[in-house]
Amino acid sequence: MSNGNSPEDERPIEVSPDVSEDVSEEARPSIGRALQQARIAAGMTVDDLTTATRVRIAIVHAIEADDFAPCGGDVYARGHIRTLAKAVGLDPAELLAQFDAAHGGRPAPTPAAPLFEAERIRPERRGPNWTAAMVAAIVAVIGFVGFTFVKGGDDGPSEASVAEGPQSTSGGSASPSAEAKKPDAPEPEASDSAIAAAPRDKVTVKVTATEGRSWISAMDHNGRRLFDGLLKEGDSETFQDDEEVNLVLGDAGAIQLYVNGKKIEDDFQPGAVERLTYTKGDPQVG
Structure with missing residues (x-):
């Protein structure tokens, strides 16, 4: 009695006596068959495999049937084979070698382009901070006006009292220019x-x-x-x-x-x- 596999899965491979030594290589499971058997052995459904690899269900079914046309080309087929093999616990190198042997081989790899120096993130040049400049100008004007009032106090006590305000009993008060000063606005952060x-x-x-x-x-x-x-x-x-x-x-x-x-x-x-x-x-x- 079968344990969940079809009769074709359990049927032994018959080898004719006059077949060459390459029979063992030909008898090796196809790429799709090997992936399917490994998936089943891992207790995974096609939906489970799709969730784990993000390879679409239709492409998984096609690859397990040894139909690589839906992949869109050999480059994409190799990528899907590598991803599926890792997910089901197979060595991708063996399956890729089998695929290359059947599809003309893989072109010689070339090194990736070197990273360019400008990859280091640098903030772009910012324009003048008009807000800070405006605040500085206002502070300068207020300071100049206060200084004028204080200077005019030498000609008469009435003008000095207006400029300086009421005296405190503790013996001192802040000058108008000091009170008028405001902190500079914070500079904006670098642009996103x-x-x-x-x-x-x-x-x-x-x-x-x-x-x-x-x-x-x-x-x-x-x-x-x-x-x-x-x-x-x-x-x-x-x-x-x-x-x-x-x-x-x-x-x-x-x-x-x-x-x-x-x-x-x-x-x-x-x-x-x-x-x-x-x-x-x-x-x-x-």
């Missing part, structure tokens, strides 16, 4: 828009995983791969090119973008795959 001083002659894109983890891919304008991997929550990567930066976000809802020093406010949905292109100047989605 002062994220980074990005060079104007280049495209600069900073990617941060803020709402979970996401697989991302980045290329320059020549198609050279700048990055291909998984960002965990809190991780950041920065890319730079002379013309444009092309991004693919496996889970756009988990990503926050800063392009050319400006925060991108697009409302990306959790689990959505986004393909984006950014150029120099004010960020525009290609």
Whole structure:
């Protein structure tokens, strides 16, 4: 009697005597079959796997059926395979090697672009503080008027008494200029828009995983791969090119973008795959 698996799952693989030594390699479970068996062994449903990885249900079903077309290309398929394998406790390297062998291999990786010096956050230059200047001018005027009244007190006691006010029995009173002084207004904090001083002659894109983890891919304008991997929550990567930066976000809802020093406010949905292109100047989605 079967313990929950179909008859096909339990049927032994028959090997003909005249088959070559590569039979053991061919008899290895397919990528989708291996992921499905590992998921079942881990006691996870497809819904559980989708919740844990944010890979859509339809794509999980397709990959377990060895149909990688819904992934949108080999690059995206590799990212999904890596994510699903880690979630069910398999070694992604073995499955990726099996995928590459069946799909022409993976292009040689290139190092990620170095972080540019302007990545250090610097506040943008602020204009003059007109509020503080106005307060200082008012204090100066009041001080000048008070000094004039006090100076005029030498010609007659009546003017001095008006300028100085009633004398206290303790023997002293504060001068009008001292009473008129007001504390300078506090200087405003640096603007929230002062994220980074990005060079104007280049495209600069900073990617941060803020709402979970996401697989991302980045290329320059020549198609050279700048990055291909998984960002965990809190991780950041920065890319730079002379013309444009092309991004693919496996889970756009988990990503926050800063392009050319400006925060991108697009409302990306959790689990959505986004393909984006950014150029120099004010960020525009290609």
